[in-house]
Structure formats: structure tokens, C-alpha cells
Amino acid sequence: MTVWIDVCHIDDLQPDSGVCALLEGQQVALFLMAKTQAIYAVGNFDPIAKANVMSRGMIGDLGGEPMVASPMYKQHFNLKTGVCFEYPDVKLKTYPVRIDNHRIAIKLEAE
Amino acid sequence: MSNKQTLVVVGNGMVGQHFLAGLAESGVAEHYRVVTFCEEPRAAYDRVHLSEFFTGKCADDLSLVPEGFFAANGIEIYLNDKAAGIDRAAKRVTSANGIVIDYDKLVLATGSYPFVPPVPGHDRAQCLVYRTIEDLERIRDAAANSKIGTVVGGGLLGLEAAKALRDLGLETHVVEFAPRLMAVQLDEGGGQMLKRKIEDLGVKVHLSKNTALIDNGERCLHKMNFADGEALETDLILFSAGIRPRDDLARACGLEVGPRGGIVINNDCLTSDPDIYAIGECALWNGMIYGLVAPGYAMARSVVAHLAGGGQSFTGADMSTKLKLMGVDVASIGDAHAKSSGALVYTYQDGRSEIYKRLVVSADNKKLLGAVLVGDANGYSTLLQYCLNGIDLPENPDSLILPPRSDQSVGLGPDALPDAAQICSCYAVSKGDVCAAIAGGCKSLPALKAETKAATGCGGCAALLKSVLDCELKKSGVEVNTDICEHFPHTRQDLYNLIRVGQIKTFDELLDKHGRGLGCEVCKQAVGSILASHWNDYILGKAHVGLQDTNDTYLANMQKDGTYSVVPRIAGGEITPDALIALGRIGKKYQLYTKITGGQRVDFFGARLEQLPLIWQELVDAGFESGHAYGKSLRTVKSCVGSTWCRYGVDDSVGLAIELENRYKGLRAPHKIKFAVSGCTRECAEAQGKDIGVIATEGGWNLYVCGNGGMKPRHADLFTTNLDKETLIKLIDRVLIFYVRTADRMQRTSVWMENMEGGLEYLKSVVIDDKLGINAELEQQMRHVVDTYQCEWKTTIDSPEALKRFRHFVNSEQGDDNVVFVEERGQIRPANADERKHFKLVEEAA
Ligand code: SRM
Ligand SMILES: Cc1cc2nc3c(=O)[nH]c(=O)nc-3n(C[C@H](O)[C@H](O)[C@H](O)COP(=O)(O)OP(=O)(O)OC[C@H]3O[C@@H](n4cnc5c(N)ncnc54)[C@H](O)[C@@H]3O)c2cc1C
Numbered sequence: 001m002t003v004w005i006d007v008c009h010i011d012d013l014q015p016d017s018g019v020c021a022l023l024e025g026q027q028v029a030l031f032l033m034a035k036t037q038a039i040y041a042v043g044n045f046d047p048i049a050k051a052n053v054m055s056r057g058m059i060g061d062l063g064g065e066p067m068v069a070s071p072m073y074k075q076h077f078n079l080k081t082g083v084c085f086e087y088p089d090v091k092l093k094t095y096p097v098r099i100d101n102h103r104i105a106i107k108l109e110a111e
Numbered sequence: 112m113s114n115k116q117t118l119v120v121v122g123n124g125m126v127g128q129h130f131l132a133g134l135a136e137s138g139v140a141e142h143y144r145v146v147t148f149c150e151e152p153r154a155a156y157d158r159v160h161l162s163e164f165f166t167g168k169c170a171d172d173l174s175l176v177p178e179g180f181f182a183a184n185g186i187e188i189y190l191n192d193k194a195a196g197i198d199r200a201a202k203r204v205t206s207a208n209g210i211v212i213d214y215d216k217l218v219l220a221t222g223s224y225p226f227v228p229p230v231p232g233h234d235r236a237q238c239l240v241y242r243t244i245e246d247l248e249r250i251r252d253a254a255a256n257s258k259i260g261t262v263v264g265g266g267l268l269g270l271e272a273a274k275a276l277r278d279l280g281l282e283t284h285v286v287e288f289a290p291r292l293m294a295v296q297l298d299e300g301g302g303q304m305l306k307r308k309i310e311d312l313g314v315k316v317h318l319s320k321n322t323a324l325i326d327n328g329e330r331c332l333h334k335m336n337f338a339d340g341e342a343l344e345t346d347l348i349l350f351s352a353g354i355r356p357r358d359d360l361a362r363a364c365g366l367e368v369g370p371r372g373g374i375v376i377n378n379d380c381l382t383s384d385p386d387i388y389a390i391g392e393c394a395l396w397n398g399m400i401y402g403l404v405a406p407g408y409a410m411a412r413s414v415v416a417h418l419a420g421g422g423q424s425f426t427g428a429d430m431s432t433k434l435k436l437m438g439v440d441v442a443s444i445g446d447a448h449a450k451s452s453g454a455l456v457y458t459y460q461d462g463r464s465e466i467y468k469r470l471v472v473s474a475d476n477k478k479l480l481g482a483v484l485v486g487d488a489n490g491y492s493t494l495l496q497y498c499l500n501g502i503d504l505p506e507n508p509d510s511l512i513l514p515p516r517s518d519q520s521v522g523l524g525p526d527a528l529p530d531a532a533q534i535c536s537c538y539a540v541s542k543g544d545v546c547a548a549i550a551g552g553c554k555s556l557p558a559l560k561a562e563t564k565a566a567t568g569c570g571g572c573a574a575l576l577k578s579v580l581d582c583e584l585k586k587s588g589v590e591v592n593t594d595i596c597e598h599f600p601h602t603r604q605d606l607y608n609l610i611r612v613g614q615i616k617t618f619d620e621l622l623d624k625h626g627r628g629l630g631c632e633v634c635k636q637a638v639g640s641i642l643a644s645h646w647n648d649y650i651l652g653k654a655h656v657g658l659q660d661t662n663d664t665y666l667a668n669m670q671k672d673g674t675y676s677v678v679p680r681i682a683g684g685e686i687t688p689d690a691l692i693a694l695g696r697i698g699k700k701y702q703l704y705t706k707i708t709g710g711q712r713v714d715f716f717g718a719r720l721e722q723l724p725l726i727w728q729e730l731v732d733a734g735f736e737s738g739h740a741y742g743k744s745l746r747t748v749k750s751c752v753g754s755t756w757c758r759y760g761v762d763d764s765v766g767l768a769i770e771l772e773n774r775y776k777g778l779r780a781p782h783k784i785k786f787a788v789s790g791c792t793r794e795c796a797e798a799q800g801k802d803i804g805v806i807a808t809e810g811g812w813n814l815y816v817c818g819n820g821g822m823k824p825r826h827a828d829l830f831t832t833n834l835d836k837e838t839l840i841k842l843i844d845r846v847l848i849f850y851v852r853t854a855d856r857m858q859r860t861s862v863w864m865e866n867m868e869g870g871l872e873y874l875k876s877v878v879i880d881d882k883l884g885i886n887a888e889l890e891q892q893m894r895h896v897v898d899t900y901q902c903e904w905k906t907t908i909d910s911p912e913a914l915k916r917f918r919h920f921v922n923s924e925q926g927d928d929n930v931v932f933v934e935e936r937g938q939i940r941p942a943n944a945d946e947r948k949h950f951k952l953v954e955e956a957a
């Protein structure tokens with residue numbers, strides 16, 4: 001079973017920057033890439049720094065892949081797959097995102 | 112189970128784990144059922160960096176095992192269980208917990224244990240050793256109720272242990288049996304120099320001391336009685352008197368061991384039983400036990416190769432070492448003691464700066480046999496390459512250890528190295544491997560590290576690796592790329608000019624006209640800084656917010672747990688009692704950890720994201736402004752008290768410092784900028800250690816430029832003397848804007864000037880003689896910055912739009928539950944990993 005959970009209005013996102021959402025106890029970082037209008041959702045926990053800070057990282061692309069750089073120690077993570085560019089066995093969780101009537105919803109897999 | 116053979120590994124220490132990792136990587140693991148016994152309560156960890164346990168690393172940080180490693184590779188591990196017996200006839204291992212495994216191949220990687228001399232009293236309480244994490248926990252506990260600590264043994268490990276004791280705040284002594292420190296690696300002269308340096312650091316060294324008895328002390332817990340009649344009182348004793356191989360298991364099952372211990376192995380690391388290997392510190396090869404990790408790793412690789420059917424035998428290892436002991440560089444290479452027949456010795460000793468260097472060369476003066484370096488180990492990589500690769504020495508070998516005269520450099524270009532030259536000893540990476548990786552497309556240091564693993568162990572080879580990379584890139588015609596990143600084919604200076612000339616005001620516009628892709632944290636941050644320097648718009652405006660680096664985005668400095676610090680400006684360090692009371696009140700109200708910084712102001716730590724605007728509202732109400740501690744911008748102008756009070760003061764340094772700080776506050780630059788003003792040449796404000804330094808003299812102000820502290824301290828250069836205030840400010844305006852326009856990203860003024868063709872003289876000709884005819888423009892730009900200053904925090908708390916970002920969740924008012932504080936010395940601090948475990952707050956990465 002999976003559920004879509006309503007999070008916020010699209011205007012609550014910060015273009016080219018991030019916000020963090022709380023979803024049933026999970027912290028999810030949401031990014032809006034203004035140029036491509038793509039929205040990405042990944043885990044907010046930085047597995048290297050061990051702090052909930054990913055939503056405060058800078059975004060952009062590396063070799064064409066959308067990425068977020070950890071604000072703490074600057075490792076890069078692929079926003080689509082969550083995989084760390086520097087340490088491929090380190091990964092952020094990723095979540096599907098949907099826009100419906102200007103509202104953002106995130107899909108949670110049931111535990 | 113299938114018809115796989117069973118491979119048992121006894122010991123999951125550094126070498127055992129390296130073996131398992133090699134086995135998994137080579138694919139050999141698939142052909143075996145692999146079982147390993149680990150006596151310790153946790154899987155392998157990095158003993159080499161064990162001391163970092165005392166400086167904040169937890170057991171997890173030291174782990175050598177990637178998450179999920181055993182499961183992913185189908186390796187069975189029995190933690191907390193030691194192999195207790197081997198039945199070679201039945202080919203069976205039995206563990207202390209009663210697990211029985213039949214093996215086809217067995218690998219012993221049992222390591223060694225610290226030798227404790229059998230002195231009467233050696234087993235008293237607080238007599239400890241230094242090998243495992245549990246040992247360190249015991250030391251920490253014992254140190255908590257001790258004043259004096261003593262290390263028995265002045266070798267490499269003993270000195271490292273001494274550092275740990277000193278860092279724990281104990282009065283520290285080192286007692287050594289031999290007449291010098293590090294007797295194995297150093298010669299007489301080197302040992303003496305090291306002793307002097309270590310004593311300068313406050314550690315007392317006692318040489319030629321043989322401990323005869325340990326009994327009750329009068330002032331301390333113990334009294335160590337030496338054979339020469341002297342005695343030393345101490346609360347804690349740490350034995351570090353050498354290691355002994357753990358060969359008991361091998362001995363009991365009849366494997367051949369050496370006369371002084373160690374499991375005898377051949378070049379394939381096989382013991383006297385053809386189905387049993389031994390590797391690491393338990394193994395005796397050619398009469399040698401290697402007490403270092405790199406030879407153990409080489410043995411592990413050779414066993415993986417042997418199991419795979421290939422041949423890569425172990426034929427000995429180099430024991431050269433380079434380390435930093437309590438901040439003192441020490442290195443020893445090859446035949447340091449000049450034991451080879453006919454060896455010639457060159458020694459260089461600089462009594463003043465305390466550097467000792469010794470070269471041991473062959474009788475024909477052609478080859479380097481060994482070396483000792485104390486106090487300055489910069490030449491280590493070069494000398495090691497001469498020694499290991501038998502490269503012909505220059506005509507005057509002593510030129511390799513003499514300080515460079517004029518501009519002749521003593522480096523050995525990486526070009527001179529043969530392909531077989533080992534660049535990284537930890538991972539056995541040769542120059543050939545590195546070149547192949549570069550040819551295969553690794554054109555950056557991170558790529559090269561990821562591909563070859565070089566420089567990912569102790570890190571000692573990083574500089575050499577980089578020089579090989581640069582040299583190879585240059586040779587292959589790749590101009591060493593100066594583009595800021597993949598999104599702009601330009602340097603920072605180019606971008607500055609494009610923005611200035613094209614009157615560009617946003618990142619998107621610049622990217623559309625001159626770049627490609629979406630940008631990244633490197634170019635965005637650099638462009639954000641340039642736009643701020645040049646136009647000085649509010650940095651959290653919609654077009655700019657995504658360009659700000661971590662700290663600028665929230666106008667505060669992110670700490671390790673994701674909370675922030677808050678630093679209000681205290682210009683010149685001058686503060687009224689009322690303002691101090693206001694700070695005290697605010698710090699107390701929000702329960703912030705409070706400390707005085709090295710920049711003469713107050714720092715509050717532990718503010719949560721959502722608290723920042725509340726705290727700043729109160730600070731602004733009390734008259735404070737942003738201190739820009741987060742920005743690559745002006746930080747502080749430090750002052751001494753000056754002529755107003757000081758009986759030697761020549762001019763009002765505090766007044767000038769405040770004026771300068773208020774003039775330049777908010778100026779964004781390629782890196783941070785620090786100033787200081789001293790009221791006389793006694794220099795209590797340390798102005799010569801700053802980017803801009805000013806010192807009062809009878810004739811006027813003297814201006815110094817381009818100094819800094821930090822990683823590579825540099826004294827500022829005297830720029831010009833006897834200035835009145837107006838001229839002084841003009842000159843500073845020009846220097847700063849010229850720096851802002853022409854420096855590279857993240858380049859302090861010192862590096863900027865050193866890389867400038869013509870250096871100081873050129874800078875003078877631009878700024879004083881107006882050689883480029885741009886001074887009026889530079890001053891005008893500074894005027895613009897000064898006139899458009901705004902306190903970013905004031906703007907932010909007045910802007911509902913900007914404030915929206917200062918909450919942890921976009922859809923909830925809650926805070927981050929991963930932020931946990933504990934109390935220490937009456938204030939908060941972030942909980943460490945162990946404490947978090949206690950609170951069960953450590954989230955494991957998915
Ligand atoms: C708070 C403070 C330590 C303290 O408790 O005293 C401090 C704290 C930090 N320093 Fe510093 N430095 C502090 C004074 C200094 C000084 C002393 C001084 O200013 O007189 C120096 C040496 C002088 C110099 O810079 O030339 C200093 C040299 C550094 C460096 C090395 C710079 C270099 O060029 O090598 C860094 C790293 C960097 O900037 O890249 C650094 C970086 C940092 C960072 C920003 C590290 C980080 O990214 O988290 C720390 C921020 C902590 C925070 O959240 O506030 N800090 N740092 C001091 C703040 C002074 C202030 O009031 O603003
Ligand atoms: C503080 C410190 C600093 C050091 N610094 C350096 C340095 O800078 N450079 C350097 O090259 N080297 C250094 N070393 C040495 C380095 O740590 C060792 O060379 C390395 O750990 C050897 O690896 P090993 O696997 O042979 O032994 P270990 O790492 O000791 O591993 C052996 C493991 O086997 C286990 N074991 C033993 N018997 C059994 C059994 N019967 N059943 C199950 N398990 C068993 C032990 O409990 C242990 O966990 C340092 C060592 C220490 C203690």
C-alpha cells in the first residue's frame with residue numbers, strides 16, 4: 001500500500017533552493033529547480049554529516065544530472081536517484097512527487 | 112550448502128578486514144563459504160587513527176567496514192567470539208562460544224598484543240595499555256581522576272599515547288629504557304632533537320630509565336622506582352613497550368613459530384601447514400614482524416592472489432615512516448642508522464629553528480640508502496622515491512637536505528619517477544597505476560582517489576599524487592583547467608569582468624549568456640559573491656537566495672548538528688556594560704552556549720533555525736547588527752586599547768578600528784577579510800597577522816597588507832608608512848576592491864598577492880602609483896558599497912517573505928528532533944554519538 005500525502009502549496013517552495021517537510025515522522029527535503037521546473041524530494045538526513053540538513057544544500061547539476069550538495073561537507077547527491085556522486089554506496093532516500101491543483105503531494109511507501 | 116569450500120578467517124582487525132574486502136572485490140569470495148571470528152565486540156576499525164577517539168571520533172567513525180558489507184558478500188561473522196582451538200587433522204576450528212566450523216582454508220589474522228614488562232606492580236589499578244577502543248575507554252575513565260600520567264616506552268606508539276594523555280589534560284611523562292626516543296627509527300641526533308621539541312611542548316622525557324618496582328605513591332596513586340634509585344610519582348601508567356605477536360593458537364596446534372614468537376610464513380604467506388595462512392602482525396616473515404599496517408595489507412593482497420591461483424608473493428615491505436608527533440614532523444627512511452657497509456652520512460642541523468636532517472648514501476655517493484628528518488619532513492616523499500627506486504642522486508646529495516638557496520628548488524619532479532615507483536603505500540598504488548587512471552579519464556584529484564584508492568588511507572601521499580596528476584595533465588597537453596567549474600568556461604576573474612562590463616545582475620542572466628547547464632554550488636556561490644561585491648543588493652532577495660553558500664543562506668554559521676551560531680558585530684571589540692548585559696540576557700533566554708571568539712566578540716551556539724529571527728529581533732532591538740561571521744566578507748577589526756588608556760599608545764587605535772569596521776562591514780569578497788589596528792609597535796592587536804593591518808607611529812599610521820593566521824600563517828607586508836587617516840582609507844579602499852576584482856574564489860589576500868606577477872611591488876604600483884589608471888574607479892566602487900550598506904538581519908526580520916524560510920518544516924511548526932543537547936560546564940553542547948545512542952536517536956542511513 002502506498003499513499004500520497006499533501007504537503008504544501010507550490011508557492012511555499014523556494015525556487016532554486018530547498019524546504020523541508022514532515023511526513024509521518026519522516027523528514028523530506030523538497031527542491032524546485034526553477035529552470036526546468038522540476039521538483040525533487042529526497043531524505044533530509046545527511047548520511048555523512050548525520051544531521052537533518054539536506055534541504056539547506058545548494059542545487060544545480062553535475063554532468064547534466066540534477067544534484068544537491070550537502071551544506072555540511074559538500075558531497076553531491078543525485079536528486080533523481082539519491083546516490084552520492086563521491087561515494088556511490090551512500091544514498092539518500094527518494095520520494096515520488098506530484099502536483100495537483102498547485103499543491104505538492106509526496107508518495108510514501110507503507111512500512 | 113553447496114559444494115563450496117569453507118574459508119575461515121580468525122581475527123577481524125585491520126588486516127583481516129583488508130583481506131575480506133580484497134576477497135570480495137576480486138570475486139574469490141564467491142567460491143567459498145567465508146566465516147570470520149572477531150574477538151572484539153565490534154568489527155574492524157582503524158587502529159592507526161585510534162587516538163582520534165579522544166578528539167571526538169566515536170567507534171562508528173573509526174569503523175573500516177562499509178555498512179552492510181558482511182551481508183552483501185555473504186560473509187558470516189561471529190562478533191565477540193574468539194577462535195579457541197584449531198584441530199589441524201580434522202581441519203576444524205572451535206570457538207569460545209562453542210561454534211564449530213570445518214575449514215578447507217584457514218587464515219590467521221590475530222594481530223598482536225601490547226607487551227607489558229613483568230615489573231612487580233605492573234598489574235595495579237590504572238596500569239593500562241593502548242590498543243583497542245576498550246583500552247581507550249579505560250584510559251579516559253582513569254584520566255578523569257588523575258593529575259599525572261606516565262607512558263612507559265618512547266617509541267612511535269608511546270609518543271602517540273603521550274599526546275593522548277596530554278590532550279586529556281594530564282601532566283605527562285615518558286619513561287624510556289633506551290638512551291633516546293624512537294630508537295628504532297631515529298639516530299642519536301634525531302632522537303635528541305625530538306626530545307627537545309617534545310619537552311618544549313610540556314611533556315617530560317626520562318631516558319635510560321629501567322623501572323624496577325611500582326608501588327604506592329605518597330602524592331599520587333603510584334610511585335615508579337627506577338633501577339638507578341630515582342623515582343617518579345604518577346596516577347596512571349600506560350605501557351607501550353612494544354608488541355608481541357598473538358601466536359598462541361598457532362603454537363597450540365603445532366604450527367612453526369619463531370624463537371621470539373610470530374607465526375612463520377613463506378612468500379605466499381603460508382604457514383608450515385599448506386592450508387593455513389597467517390597475515391598481519393601475528394606473522395613472522397624472514398625473521399621480521401612488521402608493526403605497521405601497510406605490510407599487513409600487502410600480505411593480505413598476496414593471500415587473495417594466491418587463493419585466486421595467481422602469484423603475487425610477499426617479498427618484504429618498506430618500513431619507512433612519516434608522522435606528526437605532537438605537531439613535530441618526524442620521518443625515517445630505509446637504513447636510518449647507516450648500518451650498510453661504507454655508507455656515507457650527511458647531516459644538517461639548524462639549531463635555531465630546530466630542524467635535523469640526515470642522509471645515508473652509498474659508498475659511491477650515488478644512491479640514497481636512508482634518511483632521518485625531524486622538525487621538517489617536507490622532503491620525505493622525494494627522498495623516499497630516491498631510496499625505493501634507486502634513482503641516481505644529484506652530484507651534491509646534501510643539496511637535498513640543505514634549505515633552498517635563492518630560487519633553486521629541491522623537488523624531484525614526478526617525471527623523474529619510474530612507473531614502478533610507489534606513490535601510495537597504504538594501497539600499493541604505483542605511478543604506473545596512477546598514470547593509467549589519468550589516461551583512462553580521471554582528470555581530477557577526487558576522481559583519481561576514487562579510482563585508485565591512493566591517498567584515501569593515511570593521506571600522507573596526497574601531495575605527491577597531486578603533483579603526478581598535474582604533471583601528467585600538462586604533458587598530455589591538457590592545459591591545467593582554470594575554469595571555475597563545468598558550467599562556465601571562465602575563471603572567477605573573467606566572470607567578474609563579464610558581470611561588470613555586461614552590467615549583469617543575476618545568475619540566470621549570466622548563465623544564459625555565458626554558461627551552460629543549471630550551475631552548481633561552486634559557480635553559484637562565486638557568482639553570488641561577485642554580484643554582492645559589485646551591486647551590493649540584499650543577498651536573500653529572490654534572485655540571489657539560491658546562490659548563497661550554506662552559512663549565508665540563513666545568515667548564521669551551521670554547526671555539526673544542523674543548529675546555528677549567532678555572532679553580532681562588536682566593532683573594534685569595544686562594548687558597553689549595558690550591551691554586554693543585553694547579550695547576557697538574550698543568551699540566557701534562549702539557553703545558548705556562549706563563548707568569546709578569537710575575534711574579540713561573543714558567539715552564541717545552539718540556535719535552531721526557527722529561533723534565529725527571534726534571537727535577532729532582540730539583538731537588533733538592543734542595537735546590534737549582523738557580524739557577518741557567516742560571510743566571505745569583512746569579519747572583525749581587532750584593536751588594542753591604544754593611546755586613550757595605554758601609557759605607550761601613540762594614537763587612538765580603538766577609534767580607528769571602529770571606524771574601519773563600520774566602513775567596510777558588509778563588503779563581500781572572494782574570501783573573508785580581517786583587520787587589526789595597534790596603537791604602537793608593541794602590536795598587541797597582532798595587526799601584522801591580518802589581511803589589513805594598521806599600526807600607529809609617531810609619524811602617522813603604517814599600513815600592512817596581505818597577512819593571515821589560519822592554516823598557513825603569513826606575516827603581512829609593510830605597504831607604506833606615516834599616513835594620515837584620509838590617505839590610509841583611500842589606500843585600503845583601493846587594495847580591497849582590486850582584491851575583490853582580481854582574486855580567485857576562496858583566495859585569501861596573502862595567496863592572491865603571492866600569485867600576482869610582480870607581487871607586492873606590482874600591487875604598490877597599481878594602488879599607490881595608479882599604474883593602471885583605475886584608482887578613481889576602485890574608490891568609487893567602494894563608495895557604492897559603503898553607501899548601500901544594510902544590516903542583513905534587520906532587513907530580514909522586516910521581511911515576511913524572507914522569514915518564511917526560517918522554519919524547519921514547511922508544513923509543521925515542530926523543530927528537528929535530531930537536535931539533542933547535553934550539559935557541560937554549566938552550558939549546552941551537542942550530544943555525541945554515544946550519548947545519542949543512549950537516547951536512541953541515531954538514525955542509520957538507509
Ligand atoms: C568562532 C571562531 C573560533 C572561536 O571560538 O574563537 C571561529 C570559528 C570558525 N572558523 Fe575561524 N574562528 C574564529 C577566529 C579565527 C581566527 C582568529 C582571528 O580572527 O583573529 C583565525 C586565524 C586568523 C585568520 O583568519 O587569518 C581563524 C581561521 C579560520 C580558518 C583558516 C583561514 C585560512 O586562511 O587559513 C577557517 C577556514 C576557512 O575560512 O576556510 C576558519 C573557519 C571557521 C569556521 C567558519 C568553520 C566552519 O565552517 O564552521 C568556524 C565557524 C564557527 C561559528 O559558527 O562561528 N577559521 N578563525 C572565531 C570567530 C572570530 C569572530 O569573532 O568572527
Ligand atoms: C594506537 C596505535 C597507532 C598506530 N599507528 C600506526 C601508524 O601510524 N601506522 C601504521 O602503519 N601502523 C600503526 N599502528 C599499527 C597498526 O594498527 C597494526 O599494524 C594493524 O592494526 C595490524 O593489523 P592486524 O589485523 O594484524 O592486527 P589487529 O588490528 O590487532 O587485529 C587483530 C584482531 O584479531 C583479533 N583476534 C586475536 N586473536 C583472535 C582469536 N583467537 N579469535 C578471534 N579474533 C582474534 C584481535 O582481537 C584483533 O581484533 C598503530 C597501532 C596502534 C595501537
Ligand code: SF4
Nearest residue numbers: 670708709714821822
Ligand atoms: S580552529 Fe576554528 S575551524 Fe577549527 S575547530 Fe576551532 S573553531 Fe572550528
Ligand code: FES
Nearest residue numbers: 535537568569570
Ligand atoms: S600512503 Fe597512506 S594513503 Fe597513500
